[in-house]
Amino acid sequence: MxxxxxxxxxxxxxxxxSEPVSMRALDVFLARYGKQAEPAWGHRMVGRRAYDNAQMMIESFDLPLSIEQTIAEHRQLIFELVEREAxxxxxxxxxxxxxxxxxxxxxxxxxxxxxxxxxxxxxxxxxxxxxxxxxxxxxxxxxxxxxxxxxxxxxxxxxxxxxxxxxxxxxxxxxxxxxxxxxxxxxxxxxxxxxxxxxxxxxxxxxxxxxxxxxx
Missing domain, CATH: 3.40.50.1000 (HAD superfamily/HAD-like)
Incomplete structure (x- = not known):
């Protein structure tokens, strides 16, 4: 080598x-707006920047949020769960x-x-x-x-x-x-x-x- x-x-x-924790954060986030993702949907978010993922979530689930709002709320969920559990x-x-x-x-x-x-x-x-x-x-x-x-x-x-x-x-x-x-x-x-x-x-x-x- x-x-x-x-x-x-x-x-x-x-x-x-942190990936399993992040997948759970996605479920919690979407549930707040009455939405649900297919089990493997979150895989497409892995390794991408927050802006790109927020845009994808808004378009896929018709979320009533701006990109900035989506980033802030979803990011806070991930931060708290990873800090506590990962x-x-x-x-x-x-x-x-x-x-x-x-x-x-x-x-x-x-x-x-x-x-x-x-x-x-x-x-x-x-x-x-x-x-x-x-x-x-x-x-x-x-x-x-x-x-x-x-x-x-x-x-x-x-x-x-x-x-x-x-x-x-x-x-x-x-x-x-x-x-x-x-x-x-x-x-x-x-x-x-x-x-x-x-x-x-x-x-x-x-x-x-x-x-x-x-x-x-």
């Missing part, structure tokens, strides 16, 4: 087991700590907003672990465009094409490939049923960590 100059992590579904993905802490010990630069590149990312990093004690963090609101184009990974690599002072991207969702995988990075897909309980571009797939971060350690 090639050596990488940096590792670029997605957050939700890769580092934090757990770190298995081996997330171990892979972060090992990469820090090896002095391999790491970044988080997430479609989620800055206050949410700050909360997550503080919740799990990772606020000092990453050399760079980028959110979807801080780049011109969200995933599947490459902007967020290009920016994360730039902040770390490395080339995106020399980096490894770890993603759990097809949109994120597409973004990593568009940035010319090597991409490993690490699907979770929500995204494992989705169709991914042809990249290497891993069942867990434990497998990724084992491979990185074996080739260090």
């Amino acid at each position: 090639k050596q990488f100059d940096a590792i670029l992590f997605d957050c939700d579904g890769v580092l934090v087991d 757990k770190a993905m298995p081996y997330a802490d171990q892979i972060i700590r090992w990469l820090n010990q090896q002095q391999i630069p790491i970044a988080v590149a997430t479609s989620s907003p800055r206050p949410y990312l700050t909360m997550v990093l503080q919740k799990f004690g990772w606020h000092d672990c990453f050399g760079a963090t980028v959110t979807g609101e801080e780049v011109a184009n969200g995933k599947p465009a490459p902007d967020i990974f290009l920016r994360a690599a730039e902040l770390l002072g490395v080339a995106a094409k020399a980096s490894l991207v770890l993603e759990d969702a097809p949109h994120g995988v597409q973004a990593g490939l568009a940035a010319e990075a090597t991409v490993y897909a690490v699907p979770n309980s929500v995204t494992k049923y989705l169709e991914f571009p042809p990249v290497a797939k891993y069942a867990s971060l434990a497998e990724v960590l084992a491979e990185l350690q074996a080739n260090s």
Whole structure:
């Protein structure tokens, strides 16, 4: 396996087991307006920016809200549920700590907003672990465009094409490939049923960590 100059992590579904919580937040949000989504409808929201998801929800469910109102209300629900209930993905802490010990630069590149990312990093004690963090609101184009990974690599002072991207969702995988990075897909309980571009797939971060350690 090639050596990488940096590792670029997605957050939700890769580092934090937040996707099931987010799906429940969607159900609670829609129920307030007498709406209900099909069980798999929320999968299309994974890895996308809040603005894009809000627009999609308004159009799909004829919600009597503006995009800004939808973002604010839905975001608050997710924030509260994740802060209270979400757990770190298995081996997330171990892979972060090992990469820090090896002095391999790491970044988080997430479609989620800055206050949410700050909360997550503080919740799990990772606020000092990453050399760079980028959110979807801080780049011109969200995933599947490459902007967020290009920016994360730039902040770390490395080339995106020399980096490894770890993603759990097809949109994120597409973004990593568009940035010319090597991409490993690490699907979770929500995204494992989705169709991914042809990249290497891993069942867990434990497998990724084992491979990185074996080739260090």
